[in-house]
Amino acid sequence: MTEIKRKGSRSTKDIPKEILEQLNNGEIETANLVEWLAVDQRLLLENLLKRTDRTKYLKPILLNIENLKKQTVNTINEAIGTGIFEQVIKNNDTEFLTIISNHKSDLIRCWATYTIGRNPKLNVKEMLENIQPFSADKHFGVREICWLAVRPTISKNLAESLEILSKWTSNEDENIRRFASEATRPRGVWCEHIEELKQHPELGLTILELLKSDKAKYVQDSVGNWLNDASKTQPDFVKNLCEKWKKESLTKETTYIIKKAMRTIEKK
Template structure:
Protein backbone atom coordinates (compact mmCIF):
# COMPACT_ATOMS: atom_id res chain seq x y z
CA UNK A 1 0.00 0.00 0.00
CA UNK A 2 1.36 3.41 -0.95
CA UNK A 3 1.60 6.37 1.43
CA UNK A 4 -1.28 8.03 -0.44
CA UNK A 5 -3.50 4.98 -0.16
CA UNK A 6 -2.71 4.57 3.52
CA UNK A 7 -3.68 8.21 4.04
CA UNK A 8 -6.93 7.72 2.15
CA UNK A 9 -7.72 4.60 4.17
CA UNK A 10 -7.06 6.42 7.41
CA UNK A 11 -9.27 9.35 6.35
CA UNK A 12 -12.10 6.93 5.59
CA UNK A 13 -11.67 5.18 8.93
CA UNK A 14 -11.70 8.53 10.75
CA UNK A 15 -14.83 9.65 8.89
CA UNK A 16 -16.59 6.37 9.66
CA UNK A 17 -15.64 6.47 13.35
CA UNK A 18 -13.33 3.46 13.21
CA UNK A 19 -10.11 5.35 13.93
CA UNK A 20 -8.80 8.44 15.67
CA UNK A 21 -7.81 11.61 13.85
CA UNK A 22 -4.07 11.99 13.49
CA UNK A 23 -3.99 15.72 12.87
CA UNK A 24 -6.02 18.85 13.51
CA UNK A 25 -6.71 19.07 9.78
CA UNK A 26 -8.44 15.69 9.87
CA UNK A 27 -10.51 16.76 12.86
CA UNK A 28 -11.66 19.89 11.04
CA UNK A 29 -12.45 17.97 7.85
CA UNK A 30 -14.93 15.56 9.45
CA UNK A 31 -18.52 15.61 8.20
CA UNK A 32 -20.37 15.19 11.49
CA UNK A 33 -23.63 14.18 9.86
CA UNK A 34 -21.94 11.32 8.03
CA UNK A 35 -20.05 10.34 11.17
CA UNK A 36 -23.33 10.18 13.09
CA UNK A 37 -24.80 7.88 10.44
CA UNK A 38 -21.91 5.46 10.95
CA UNK A 39 -21.76 5.65 14.74
CA UNK A 40 -25.49 5.85 15.55
CA UNK A 41 -27.35 4.41 12.55
CA UNK A 42 -30.60 4.31 14.55
CA UNK A 43 -30.38 7.97 15.63
CA UNK A 44 -33.74 9.80 15.56
CA UNK A 45 -34.31 12.17 12.67
CA UNK A 46 -34.43 15.17 15.01
CA UNK A 47 -30.86 14.41 16.08
CA UNK A 48 -29.73 13.92 12.48
CA UNK A 49 -31.25 17.26 11.53
CA UNK A 50 -29.58 19.04 14.46
CA UNK A 51 -26.18 17.64 13.50
CA UNK A 52 -26.64 18.65 9.87
CA UNK A 53 -27.57 22.17 10.97
CA UNK A 54 -24.48 22.34 13.20
CA UNK A 55 -22.05 21.30 10.44
CA UNK A 56 -21.53 24.81 8.93
CA UNK A 57 -20.78 26.36 12.33
CA UNK A 58 -17.31 27.04 13.69
CA UNK A 59 -15.75 23.98 15.25
CA UNK A 60 -16.42 24.95 18.88
CA UNK A 61 -20.00 26.09 18.22
CA UNK A 62 -20.53 22.91 16.19
CA UNK A 63 -19.40 20.63 19.01
CA UNK A 64 -21.48 22.55 21.55
CA UNK A 65 -24.60 22.34 19.40
CA UNK A 66 -24.13 18.63 18.78
CA UNK A 67 -23.56 18.07 22.50
CA UNK A 68 -26.83 19.80 23.36
CA UNK A 69 -28.70 17.79 20.71
CA UNK A 70 -27.21 14.48 21.84
CA UNK A 71 -28.08 15.08 25.47
CA UNK A 72 -31.59 16.18 24.61
CA UNK A 73 -32.28 13.25 22.30
CA UNK A 74 -30.37 10.38 23.92
CA UNK A 75 -29.93 11.24 27.60
CA UNK A 76 -26.95 11.12 29.93
CA UNK A 77 -26.39 7.36 29.97
CA UNK A 78 -26.04 7.07 26.20
CA UNK A 79 -23.82 10.14 26.10
CA UNK A 80 -21.58 8.69 28.80
CA UNK A 81 -21.08 5.64 26.60
CA UNK A 82 -19.93 7.90 23.75
CA UNK A 83 -17.01 9.13 25.88
CA UNK A 84 -15.50 5.64 25.55
CA UNK A 85 -15.79 5.45 21.75
CA UNK A 86 -12.76 4.73 19.55
CA UNK A 87 -13.33 7.97 17.62
CA UNK A 88 -11.83 11.05 19.29
CA UNK A 89 -14.57 13.22 17.76
CA UNK A 90 -17.31 10.98 19.12
CA UNK A 91 -15.67 11.07 22.54
CA UNK A 92 -15.72 14.84 22.20
CA UNK A 93 -19.44 14.71 21.41
CA UNK A 94 -19.98 12.75 24.60
CA UNK A 95 -18.13 15.23 26.79
CA UNK A 96 -19.91 18.22 25.28
CA UNK A 97 -23.21 16.41 25.80
CA UNK A 98 -22.52 15.67 29.47
CA UNK A 99 -21.52 19.25 30.22
CA UNK A 100 -24.63 20.47 28.38
CA UNK A 101 -26.86 18.91 31.04
CA UNK A 102 -29.48 21.48 32.07
CA UNK A 103 -28.82 21.16 35.81
CA UNK A 104 -26.31 23.71 37.07
CA UNK A 105 -23.08 22.21 38.39
CA UNK A 106 -20.50 23.77 40.66
CA UNK A 107 -17.07 24.43 39.11
CA UNK A 108 -15.41 21.66 41.13
CA UNK A 109 -18.06 19.18 39.96
CA UNK A 110 -17.67 20.20 36.32
CA UNK A 111 -13.91 19.83 36.57
CA UNK A 112 -14.27 16.41 38.18
CA UNK A 113 -16.68 15.38 35.44
CA UNK A 114 -14.32 16.14 32.54
CA UNK A 115 -11.08 15.05 34.23
CA UNK A 116 -10.95 11.79 32.22
CA UNK A 117 -11.12 13.87 29.03
CA UNK A 118 -8.35 16.13 30.31
CA UNK A 119 -6.16 13.04 30.64
CA UNK A 120 -7.25 11.41 27.38
CA UNK A 121 -4.37 10.04 25.25
CA UNK A 122 -5.67 11.92 22.20
CA UNK A 123 -4.66 15.56 21.79
CA UNK A 124 -8.04 16.57 20.36
CA UNK A 125 -10.07 15.20 23.25
CA UNK A 126 -7.79 17.03 25.68
CA UNK A 127 -8.65 20.28 23.89
CA UNK A 128 -12.36 19.50 24.03
CA UNK A 129 -11.96 18.93 27.79
CA UNK A 130 -11.13 22.53 28.64
CA UNK A 131 -13.40 23.96 25.95
CA UNK A 132 -16.45 22.19 27.40
CA UNK A 133 -16.09 23.85 30.80
CA UNK A 134 -14.40 27.18 30.05
CA UNK A 135 -17.56 29.32 29.87
CA UNK A 136 -19.17 28.17 33.15
CA UNK A 137 -15.83 28.22 34.96
CA UNK A 138 -15.06 31.74 33.70
CA UNK A 139 -18.42 32.84 35.09
CA UNK A 140 -17.35 31.88 38.63
CA UNK A 141 -13.63 32.58 38.93
CA UNK A 142 -13.75 32.71 42.72
CA UNK A 143 -14.66 29.02 42.84
CA UNK A 144 -12.99 27.88 39.61
CA UNK A 145 -9.45 29.13 40.23
CA UNK A 146 -8.98 27.24 43.53
CA UNK A 147 -10.53 24.11 42.00
CA UNK A 148 -8.09 24.22 39.07
CA UNK A 149 -5.17 25.13 41.32
CA UNK A 150 -5.82 21.90 43.23
CA UNK A 151 -4.85 19.99 40.07
CA UNK A 152 -1.44 21.61 39.66
CA UNK A 153 0.30 18.81 41.61
CA UNK A 154 -1.46 16.03 39.70
CA UNK A 155 0.77 13.18 38.55
CA UNK A 156 -0.36 13.57 34.92
CA UNK A 157 1.19 16.36 32.88
CA UNK A 158 -2.01 16.37 30.82
CA UNK A 159 -4.12 17.24 33.85
CA UNK A 160 -1.65 19.88 35.01
CA UNK A 161 -1.79 21.43 31.56
CA UNK A 162 -5.62 21.36 31.70
CA UNK A 163 -5.46 23.24 35.01
CA UNK A 164 -3.58 26.06 33.29
CA UNK A 165 -5.09 26.00 29.81
CA UNK A 166 -8.75 26.19 30.83
CA UNK A 167 -8.75 29.83 31.98
CA UNK A 168 -6.16 31.39 29.70
CA UNK A 169 -7.18 35.06 29.44
CA UNK A 170 -7.50 34.89 25.65
CA UNK A 171 -7.45 31.18 24.91
CA UNK A 172 -7.72 29.53 21.52
CA UNK A 173 -11.05 29.30 19.66
CA UNK A 174 -12.69 30.57 22.81
CA UNK A 175 -14.18 33.74 24.24
CA UNK A 176 -11.79 35.99 26.13
CA UNK A 177 -12.10 36.32 29.90
CA UNK A 178 -12.21 40.08 30.57
CA UNK A 179 -11.58 39.76 34.32
CA UNK A 180 -8.31 37.90 33.76
CA UNK A 181 -7.24 40.22 30.94
CA UNK A 182 -7.69 43.17 33.29
CA UNK A 183 -6.38 41.52 36.47
CA UNK A 184 -4.22 38.48 35.62
CA UNK A 185 -2.98 38.37 39.19
CA UNK A 186 -6.19 36.47 39.92
CA UNK A 187 -4.70 33.48 38.07
CA UNK A 188 -1.44 33.33 40.00
CA UNK A 189 -2.80 30.59 42.26
CA UNK A 190 -2.67 28.34 39.18
CA UNK A 191 0.53 29.69 37.65
CA UNK A 192 2.79 29.73 40.72
CA UNK A 193 2.78 25.96 41.37
CA UNK A 194 3.58 25.34 37.68
CA UNK A 195 6.39 27.85 37.22
CA UNK A 196 9.09 25.14 37.34
CA UNK A 197 7.06 22.25 35.92
CA UNK A 198 9.37 19.72 34.22
CA UNK A 199 6.93 19.06 31.35
CA UNK A 200 7.27 21.18 28.23
CA UNK A 201 3.60 20.52 27.54
CA UNK A 202 2.78 22.32 30.78
CA UNK A 203 5.50 24.95 30.35
CA UNK A 204 4.07 26.00 27.00
CA UNK A 205 0.61 26.43 28.53
CA UNK A 206 1.94 28.56 31.39
CA UNK A 207 3.95 30.66 28.94
CA UNK A 208 0.91 31.12 26.70
CA UNK A 209 -1.17 32.17 29.73
CA UNK A 210 1.39 34.87 30.55
CA UNK A 211 1.64 35.91 26.89
CA UNK A 212 -2.15 36.27 26.74
CA UNK A 213 -2.13 38.53 29.78
CA UNK A 214 0.87 40.50 28.56
CA UNK A 215 -1.19 41.88 25.68
CA UNK A 216 -3.34 43.88 28.09
CA UNK A 217 -1.18 43.94 31.22
CA UNK A 218 2.47 44.06 30.15
CA UNK A 219 3.34 45.55 33.55
CA UNK A 220 2.04 42.48 35.34
CA UNK A 221 3.79 40.07 32.96
CA UNK A 222 7.10 41.90 33.24
CA UNK A 223 6.92 42.04 37.04
CA UNK A 224 6.05 38.35 37.24
CA UNK A 225 8.98 37.46 34.99
CA UNK A 226 11.38 39.54 37.06
CA UNK A 227 10.17 37.99 40.31
CA UNK A 228 10.34 34.41 39.03
CA UNK A 229 13.83 35.05 37.66
CA UNK A 230 14.97 36.31 41.05
CA UNK A 231 13.35 33.47 42.97
CA UNK A 232 14.13 30.49 40.73
CA UNK A 233 17.23 29.04 39.09
CA UNK A 234 15.29 26.32 37.24
CA UNK A 235 15.83 26.15 33.48
CA UNK A 236 12.13 25.34 33.10
CA UNK A 237 11.22 28.65 34.73
CA UNK A 238 13.60 30.53 32.47
CA UNK A 239 12.03 28.88 29.43
CA UNK A 240 8.51 29.82 30.58
CA UNK A 241 9.50 33.44 31.17
CA UNK A 242 11.25 33.71 27.81
CA UNK A 243 8.23 32.35 25.95
CA UNK A 244 5.73 34.18 28.14
CA UNK A 245 7.27 37.58 27.44
CA UNK A 246 7.81 36.98 23.72
CA UNK A 247 5.27 39.63 22.69
CA UNK A 248 6.89 42.39 24.71
Protein backbone atom coordinates (compact mmCIF):
# COMPACT_ATOMS: atom_id res chain seq x y z
CA MET A 1 0.00 0.00 0.00
CA THR A 2 1.29 3.49 -0.80
CA GLU A 3 1.71 6.10 1.90
CA ILE A 4 -1.14 8.56 2.39
CA LYS A 5 -0.05 11.99 1.15
CA ARG A 6 -3.19 14.04 1.74
CA LYS A 7 -3.42 15.71 5.13
CA GLY A 8 -7.19 15.54 5.24
CA SER A 9 -9.70 18.03 6.62
CA ARG A 10 -9.87 19.09 10.25
CA SER A 11 -13.64 18.72 10.48
CA THR A 12 -16.32 16.76 8.63
CA LYS A 13 -17.90 19.88 7.17
CA ASP A 14 -14.58 20.85 5.60
CA ILE A 15 -14.19 17.64 3.59
CA PRO A 16 -14.53 18.56 -0.10
CA LYS A 17 -17.57 16.97 -1.75
CA GLU A 18 -15.46 15.24 -4.40
CA ILE A 19 -13.18 13.73 -1.73
CA LEU A 20 -16.15 12.36 0.22
CA GLU A 21 -17.59 10.88 -2.98
CA GLN A 22 -14.28 9.17 -3.73
CA LEU A 23 -14.12 7.83 -0.17
CA ASN A 24 -17.66 6.48 -0.34
CA ASN A 25 -16.88 4.92 -3.73
CA GLY A 26 -13.81 3.18 -2.30
CA GLU A 27 -11.53 4.97 -4.75
CA ILE A 28 -9.13 6.48 -2.19
CA GLU A 29 -8.00 5.91 1.40
CA THR A 30 -8.98 8.14 4.29
CA ALA A 31 -6.24 10.61 5.18
CA ASN A 32 -7.06 11.07 8.86
CA LEU A 33 -9.51 10.15 11.60
CA VAL A 34 -11.97 12.88 10.57
CA GLU A 35 -12.32 11.34 7.11
CA TRP A 36 -12.38 7.82 8.55
CA LEU A 37 -15.37 8.74 10.73
CA ALA A 38 -17.10 10.58 7.89
CA VAL A 39 -17.30 7.66 5.45
CA ASP A 40 -20.81 6.28 4.98
CA GLN A 41 -20.04 2.59 5.38
CA ARG A 42 -23.46 1.48 4.13
CA LEU A 43 -22.97 3.46 0.93
CA LEU A 44 -19.39 2.21 0.58
CA LEU A 45 -20.65 -1.36 0.95
CA GLU A 46 -23.38 -0.83 -1.62
CA ASN A 47 -20.91 0.64 -4.12
CA LEU A 48 -18.46 -2.23 -3.53
CA LEU A 49 -21.14 -4.87 -4.06
CA LYS A 50 -22.44 -3.17 -7.22
CA ARG A 51 -18.98 -3.01 -8.75
CA THR A 52 -18.27 -6.64 -7.98
CA ASP A 53 -21.71 -7.96 -9.04
CA ARG A 54 -22.62 -9.10 -5.54
CA THR A 55 -25.65 -6.92 -4.75
CA LYS A 56 -27.49 -9.95 -3.35
CA TYR A 57 -25.20 -9.69 -0.32
CA LEU A 58 -26.43 -6.20 0.55
CA LYS A 59 -29.79 -6.85 2.20
CA PRO A 60 -28.65 -9.47 4.74
CA ILE A 61 -25.61 -7.40 5.70
CA LEU A 62 -27.70 -4.25 6.15
CA LEU A 63 -30.00 -6.32 8.37
CA ASN A 64 -26.98 -7.13 10.54
CA ILE A 65 -26.44 -3.39 10.99
CA GLU A 66 -30.11 -2.74 11.77
CA ASN A 67 -30.01 -5.41 14.49
CA LEU A 68 -27.13 -3.73 16.32
CA LYS A 69 -28.01 -2.49 19.81
CA LYS A 70 -25.63 0.41 19.36
CA GLN A 71 -24.52 1.73 15.99
CA THR A 72 -21.03 3.23 16.03
CA VAL A 73 -18.31 3.33 13.40
CA ASN A 74 -16.69 0.29 14.99
CA THR A 75 -19.84 -1.78 15.51
CA ILE A 76 -20.95 -1.10 11.93
CA ASN A 77 -17.47 -2.00 10.72
CA GLU A 78 -17.65 -5.31 12.57
CA ALA A 79 -21.23 -6.02 11.42
CA ILE A 80 -20.25 -5.51 7.78
CA GLY A 81 -17.10 -7.63 8.07
CA THR A 82 -19.01 -10.40 9.83
CA GLY A 83 -21.84 -10.16 7.29
CA ILE A 84 -19.41 -10.42 4.38
CA PHE A 85 -17.87 -13.51 5.94
CA GLU A 86 -21.32 -15.10 6.30
CA GLN A 87 -22.11 -14.41 2.64
CA VAL A 88 -18.73 -15.68 1.47
CA ILE A 89 -19.30 -18.98 3.30
CA LYS A 90 -22.89 -19.26 2.13
CA ASN A 91 -21.94 -18.66 -1.51
CA ASN A 92 -18.52 -20.34 -1.48
CA ASP A 93 -17.06 -17.04 -2.65
CA THR A 94 -13.43 -16.99 -1.53
CA GLU A 95 -12.60 -14.73 -4.48
CA PHE A 96 -14.36 -11.90 -2.65
CA LEU A 97 -12.03 -12.30 0.33
CA THR A 98 -9.07 -11.65 -1.96
CA ILE A 99 -10.80 -8.59 -3.44
CA ILE A 100 -11.51 -6.92 -0.10
CA SER A 101 -8.17 -7.89 1.48
CA ASN A 102 -6.29 -6.05 -1.26
CA HIS A 103 -8.73 -3.19 -1.84
CA LYS A 104 -7.44 0.38 -2.08
CA SER A 105 -10.07 1.53 0.44
CA ASP A 106 -8.76 1.23 4.00
CA LEU A 107 -12.26 0.72 5.40
CA ILE A 108 -12.88 -2.20 3.06
CA ARG A 109 -9.60 -3.74 4.21
CA CYS A 110 -10.85 -3.22 7.77
CA TRP A 111 -13.92 -5.33 6.92
CA ALA A 112 -11.58 -8.03 5.65
CA THR A 113 -9.96 -8.37 9.08
CA TYR A 114 -13.27 -9.53 10.54
CA THR A 115 -13.51 -12.29 7.96
CA ILE A 116 -10.42 -13.65 9.69
CA GLY A 117 -11.43 -12.85 13.24
CA ARG A 118 -14.85 -14.47 12.86
CA ASN A 119 -13.69 -17.62 11.10
CA PRO A 120 -14.28 -20.53 13.52
CA LYS A 121 -12.27 -22.92 11.34
CA LEU A 122 -9.02 -21.07 12.09
CA ASN A 123 -7.05 -22.01 15.18
CA VAL A 124 -5.13 -19.31 17.07
CA LYS A 125 -1.91 -19.83 15.15
CA GLU A 126 -3.67 -19.68 11.77
CA MET A 127 -5.73 -16.65 12.77
CA LEU A 128 -2.67 -14.68 13.86
CA GLU A 129 -0.74 -15.72 10.74
CA ASN A 130 -3.61 -14.46 8.58
CA ILE A 131 -3.96 -11.19 10.46
CA GLN A 132 -0.25 -10.34 10.42
CA PRO A 133 -0.25 -8.69 6.96
CA PHE A 134 -3.02 -6.37 8.18
CA SER A 135 -1.01 -5.53 11.30
CA ALA A 136 1.66 -4.25 8.91
CA ASP A 137 -0.78 -2.22 6.82
CA LYS A 138 0.39 1.33 6.05
CA HIS A 139 -2.97 2.74 7.13
CA PHE A 140 -3.64 3.51 10.80
CA GLY A 141 -7.29 2.44 10.59
CA VAL A 142 -6.54 -1.05 9.34
CA ARG A 143 -3.84 -1.51 11.99
CA GLU A 144 -6.29 -0.56 14.75
CA ILE A 145 -9.21 -2.65 13.52
CA CYS A 146 -7.15 -5.78 12.85
CA TRP A 147 -6.24 -6.30 16.50
CA LEU A 148 -9.82 -5.61 17.53
CA ALA A 149 -10.97 -8.31 15.11
CA VAL A 150 -8.87 -11.04 16.73
CA ARG A 151 -8.74 -9.84 20.35
CA PRO A 152 -11.63 -12.09 21.53
CA THR A 153 -9.68 -15.12 20.29
CA ILE A 154 -6.48 -13.85 21.89
CA SER A 155 -8.32 -13.40 25.19
CA LYS A 156 -9.81 -16.90 25.11
CA ASN A 157 -6.48 -18.49 24.18
CA LEU A 158 -4.18 -16.21 26.12
CA ALA A 159 -1.19 -18.45 26.87
CA GLU A 160 -0.85 -19.67 23.27
CA SER A 161 -1.41 -16.16 21.89
CA LEU A 162 1.26 -14.62 24.12
CA GLU A 163 3.73 -17.31 23.07
CA ILE A 164 3.09 -16.65 19.37
CA LEU A 165 3.07 -12.87 19.70
CA SER A 166 6.32 -12.85 21.70
CA LYS A 167 8.03 -13.96 18.48
CA TRP A 168 6.55 -10.95 16.66
CA THR A 169 8.57 -8.63 18.93
CA SER A 170 11.69 -9.32 16.86
CA ASN A 171 10.04 -8.50 13.52
CA GLU A 172 11.77 -5.75 11.54
CA ASP A 173 8.40 -4.04 10.95
CA GLU A 174 7.54 -1.76 13.88
CA ASN A 175 3.83 -2.11 13.09
CA ILE A 176 3.98 -5.86 13.66
CA ARG A 177 5.97 -5.40 16.87
CA ARG A 178 3.42 -2.87 18.06
CA PHE A 179 0.54 -5.27 17.37
CA ALA A 180 2.03 -7.77 19.86
CA SER A 181 1.71 -5.18 22.60
CA GLU A 182 -1.45 -3.36 21.54
CA ALA A 183 -3.55 -6.49 20.96
CA THR A 184 -2.81 -7.76 24.47
CA ARG A 185 -3.32 -4.59 26.49
CA PRO A 186 -5.19 -5.46 29.72
CA ARG A 187 -7.76 -2.73 29.13
CA GLY A 188 -7.18 -1.44 25.62
CA VAL A 189 -9.29 1.05 23.74
CA TRP A 190 -12.81 0.40 22.33
CA CYS A 191 -12.68 -3.21 23.43
CA GLU A 192 -13.45 -5.65 26.22
CA HIS A 193 -10.83 -5.94 28.94
CA ILE A 194 -8.71 -9.06 29.33
CA GLU A 195 -9.44 -9.88 32.96
CA GLU A 196 -6.61 -12.40 33.28
CA LEU A 197 -4.04 -9.75 32.34
CA LYS A 198 -5.65 -7.13 34.58
CA GLN A 199 -5.15 -9.45 37.55
CA HIS A 200 -1.93 -11.14 36.38
CA PRO A 201 -0.04 -8.65 34.18
CA GLU A 202 3.18 -10.63 34.74
CA LEU A 203 1.88 -12.99 32.03
CA GLY A 204 2.58 -10.22 29.51
CA LEU A 205 6.29 -10.02 30.39
CA THR A 206 7.05 -12.46 27.58
CA ILE A 207 6.21 -9.55 25.24
CA LEU A 208 6.98 -6.48 27.36
CA GLU A 209 10.54 -7.46 28.28
CA LEU A 210 11.44 -7.81 24.61
CA LEU A 211 10.03 -4.38 23.75
CA LYS A 212 11.22 -2.35 26.74
CA SER A 213 13.87 -0.57 24.69
CA ASP A 214 12.27 -0.65 21.23
CA LYS A 215 13.55 2.12 18.94
CA ALA A 216 10.12 2.98 17.50
CA LYS A 217 8.02 5.53 19.38
CA TYR A 218 4.91 3.80 18.02
CA VAL A 219 5.92 0.67 19.93
CA GLN A 220 7.10 2.59 23.00
CA ASP A 221 3.70 4.29 23.30
CA SER A 222 1.93 0.95 23.18
CA VAL A 223 4.17 -0.65 25.83
CA GLY A 224 3.77 2.39 28.08
CA ASN A 225 0.00 2.24 27.64
CA TRP A 226 0.02 -1.52 28.33
CA LEU A 227 1.68 -0.95 31.67
CA ASN A 228 -0.50 2.06 32.47
CA ASP A 229 -3.51 -0.22 31.92
CA ALA A 230 -2.01 -2.75 34.34
CA SER A 231 -1.27 -0.06 36.93
CA LYS A 232 -4.99 0.49 37.47
CA THR A 233 -5.42 -3.00 38.94
CA GLN A 234 -1.88 -4.06 39.90
CA PRO A 235 0.07 -0.84 40.68
CA ASP A 236 2.78 -2.64 42.69
CA PHE A 237 3.62 -4.87 39.72
CA VAL A 238 4.13 -1.81 37.50
CA LYS A 239 6.14 0.08 40.14
CA ASN A 240 8.44 -2.88 40.74
CA LEU A 241 8.91 -3.56 37.02
CA CYS A 242 9.73 0.07 36.29
CA GLU A 243 12.27 0.14 39.14
CA LYS A 244 13.84 -3.02 37.72
CA TRP A 245 14.00 -1.56 34.22
CA LYS A 246 15.58 1.65 35.51
CA LYS A 247 18.51 -0.41 36.73
CA GLU A 248 18.72 -2.86 33.83
CA SER A 249 17.96 -0.72 30.79
CA LEU A 250 19.61 2.70 30.79
CA THR A 251 18.20 3.82 27.43
CA LYS A 252 16.11 6.85 26.56
CA GLU A 253 13.53 4.49 25.07
CA THR A 254 13.00 2.65 28.36
CA THR A 255 12.92 5.95 30.25
CA TYR A 256 10.14 7.17 27.95
CA ILE A 257 8.14 3.94 28.41
CA ILE A 258 8.49 4.14 32.20
CA LYS A 259 7.18 7.71 32.20
CA LYS A 260 4.07 6.64 30.26
CA ALA A 261 3.65 3.54 32.40
CA MET A 262 3.70 5.47 35.66
CA ARG A 263 1.39 8.34 34.71
CA THR A 264 -1.72 7.08 36.49
CA ILE A 265 0.21 5.98 39.58
CA GLU A 266 1.94 9.36 39.87
CA LYS A 267 -1.37 11.24 39.71
CA LYS A 268 -2.48 9.62 42.95
